[in-house]
Amino acid sequence: MEPVATHQGRVGPFPITPAQVLVLWFGVAVGVGTVCLSLPFASAPDRHIRAIDAFFMATSAVCVTGLAVKDLATDLSLTGQLIMLALVQLGGLGYMVSSTVIILLLGK
Numbered sequence: 001m002e003p004v005a006t007h008q009g010r011v012g013p014f015p016i017t018p019a020q021v022l023v024l025w026f027g028v029a030v031g032v033g034t035v036c037l038s039l040p041f042a043s044a045p046d047r048h049i050r051a052i053d054a055f056f057m058a059t060s061a062v063c064v065t066g067l068a069v070k071d072l073a074t075d076l077s078l079t080g081q082l083i084m085l086a087l088v089q090l091g092g093l094g095y096m097v098s099s100t101v102i103i104l105l106l107g108k
Helices: 018-038 051-063 078-105
Strands: none
Touching: 018 051, 018 078, 051 078
């Protein structure tokens, strides 16, 4: 019989710690947000958002800091604004849920 302590701090059968899950989740959220904000339908007509600007705004939205290098009202379409809203919501909810899950998994 295998001791329970060998699986402590791991997520299910995967050899990944809860802290690594949090970092992976953050990276995926920023990556998906960057790609979505870089697509043409996210910017307003006759406007273009560079990839570096999309990356900065996606990272800022997931971190819930609210910094933006473009004016969200004029440079983003309604779809782009909804993407930003979703990233802010995911950032706020994601960290609260993730931290709660990590605490529960660690048994604290």
